Amino acid sequence: MRVSMYKISFRRIFSLRLAVQRVLIFCCLLVLSGQSFSLQVEGLFSESIVILNDSDSERSRAYSEALRAVLIKLTGSEDAIRAPGLLRAFESAGEYVDAVSYGTEDETLRDSASLGFKSESNQRVLNINFSRVLVETLLLDAGIPIFDSNRPSVLLWMVVQEPNGERNLITPELYPNFISHFESFSKKRGIPFIYPLLDFEDQKALNEDKLWGLDAVTIEGASERYGPDSVLAGRLQITPSADLVGLWRFFFQNSVQSFDGLDTEIESYLDAALNRVTTELVSYFAINPLNNDFALATLRVDGIANLEGYSSLLDYLNTLGLLNNFVLSEMEGGRLEFRVEIRGDLEQLVGLIALDRDLKIIENSERSFSQGDFPLLHYRWTR
Template sequence: MKFSPAITNLSLSLMLALALCSAPSSHALVVDELYFQELPVQGQGDAERLRAYREALTAVILKVTGEERWLRDGSVERAVRDAQSFVQEVSYRSSGGGALSQTFIRIRFDQELVDNMLGTAGIPVWDRNRPSILLWLTVQGPDGQREVLGSDSEHPALELIREFSRVRGVPILIPVMDFEDRRSLPADVAWSLDEAAIRQASARYGADSILSGRVLSSPGGDLVGLWQFLFRDRVETFDSLETDLAAYMQSALTRVTAQLATHFAINVAAQPVPEQVTLRVEGVDDITAYVNLLSYIGSLAVVDNMSTSLLDGSNIELSVSLSGSTYLFTEFLTLGRDLVPGEPTVPQEAQGNVLHYRWVR
C-alpha cells in the first residue's frame, strides 16, 4: 500500500519516514514466504527445472488462494504451464553426502506478477495476515482409552498437522495439554465436542478459530470421526470417514482452510470502486506508537493507501482507501489484536464509515 500523508510538517514527515524504513512489522499471525517454495529435484537440467517451476507455482497458488478449486481455473492452468515467467529468483542447495545426497531447488516467485494474474482472473488473494486455528484432537485407542493430543504427544497425526500448516501457510496451534488444559477439557468432554467447554478451554490461547475433532478406528480399519468448527459466532459440525490418517486429517483441515480463505481473501476485481473509511485511534501516546500504528495498518493487504488527517494529542485520524470492504478491514484489525474497538463501539461497518479504535500494543 502507499502512504500519502496530508499533514506535511517536519515532525510528521520524520515519523512517516520512520514508519516506512525502520518500524518493526512483526504482528501475530503473519505468515511469511508465501511466494517461496523449495523442492527436491533429480538434477539441474532444463527439463527438471521447468518441471519444478510448475510444481512450485502450483503450491504457491494454493497457499496464496487457500482453495484447491482455483487450481482448476483456466487462467491458473495457463500460468502454471508458463511458470518460468513468474520466477523471480532461483538457487540450488544440497544435503547429505555420497549416495544419500539430495539436491533441492529454491524458487521465489514475483508476488506482483502472481497477484496480478490472480486478480485479472477474478481470483481472491489471501493476505499473509492470517487467522489461527486451535486444534483439539481426541483419539480413541484399541483399548477404548481416549487422549486429547497435546503439542508434546507422540502421535502421527501431529506431524501431519504441522506439515499441512507449513505447506498451506495456515497457523495451526496445538494445545499444550498441561494441568490447566486437562482440568478445563477432560478427554471425555473433548470427545463429546461440548461447545461451551471447548470455548472456555480455548480462551487462554486467543485463537481466531477452533477446530475440534474425534477419531476412532473401526473394526474394519476405517477411521471414523466427527468435527466441530467454531469461527466467530458460527458453529459447523461435519463427519469424516477415511481409510488412512493422512486423508482423514487432510480432508478436515482443507475444509476449514477454504472457509477461512473465503472469508478473508480479497477479490480486487469484485471491488472496482475503492471504499473510503475514516479510522480514529486513541491511545497513540508517543512517536513509537505512531510509527507502529502506521506500519501495522500499512501491512494489511486490504489497505490500498492512507493519509493522516488529524493529530490531536494521543488521538490520530487516518483516511484509509480500501481494496476490499470496510467489514473485511475490521476483520483484519481483529486478527492483529493491536487495535480494539473504542467509543462508540463499531464492530463492523460504522455509520458514515467512521471507525473508532484504541491502540493497545
C-alpha cells in the same frame, strides 16, 4: 541389544525435544494471553524443490512445481491452480522467478511403527524465490482471491477412541502420524496451527471424556488461555473394522459449525476437516480482486505519540489489503482520523485488524461532526 538401547535413547531425546518446544510455546502464550493469536506466515513467495540434475528441462519442472506450491500457499486453496487463466503461467513459470540458489535438503524418513529408526538422505534442491509483484498481478488478472500473510490461527483439540474403547488426546508421542499430517497441511496451505499444551490446566478443563462430548461451552473455556482466532475440535472413533467415524466442531467468529467425518484412511479423514476449515477462513479473510463493492468509514487511532509512531501506523495501514484507499482527515494531539475506502464490507476489515495486536479496539466511542454518516472504527495504537 545395542539396537534396542539406541531406540530407547532416541525416544527419550525426541520426547525431551517435544517438551522443550511446548515450554517455549507456553512462554509465548503467557505473553499473548487474552489476545488474538494470529501468526505472520513467512516464505509465501518461495519454495524449495528437489532436482535430479542441472538440465533446462529439470529446472523448468522445478519452476512449475514451485509456482504451483506458492499459489496454493497464497490462496490457501488447491482449487486456485486449476484456474484456466493460470495454465500458461505454469508453462512459463521461469518468467515469475526473482532469484534462485542451490542447496541440500536433509530429508528425514521415519518408520511409522517406531520413532527409534531414522534415515537421512541428502538431496540437491533448488531454492526458488518468486517476484511478489508479478505473482500478485497474475492472481489479480485471473480474479483469484489472495490470502494475506497475517493469517488466523487454528487451535486443534482432538481425541481418539481406539477399538478397545480407550480414549486418548492427540499428542506427538501417541499419534506422531496425526501431528505430522497437521504440520504438512499447515506448511502446504500456509495455515498456522496451535496445539494445546495438555498440561494440568488443560487436563482439568478438557480431558479425554470431556472433549469426547464436544460441549461448546467447555471447549471455549479451555481454549480461552490460548487466544486463538478459531478452534477446531474433533473426536474420532476407530472401529474394530478399522473404519474412521467422527464428529467435528469449528468455532469461528462467534459461531459454531458441526460436521461429520467418515473414512477408512486417516490422511483423507483429516484432510476433509482441514479443507473445510481452510475454505471458511479463506472466504472470510481473502481479498477478492473481483469484488467491486466498496464501503466508506472513519478510522480513528489514538496513542500516536511521535513521528515514528505515525510512520509505523501508515506502514501498517498499507499492509491491509482490504483498504483500497485512506486519507488523513483530522489530527489532534495523539489522535488521528482517516477517511478509509474498504474493498468489501466493514465487518471483514474489523476481522482482519483483529488478527493483529497493533490496534486495540475502543468500544462506545463518541462521534465527531466531521465524520458525517460514515461508520466509526476507533482503535488505540499499541505498538
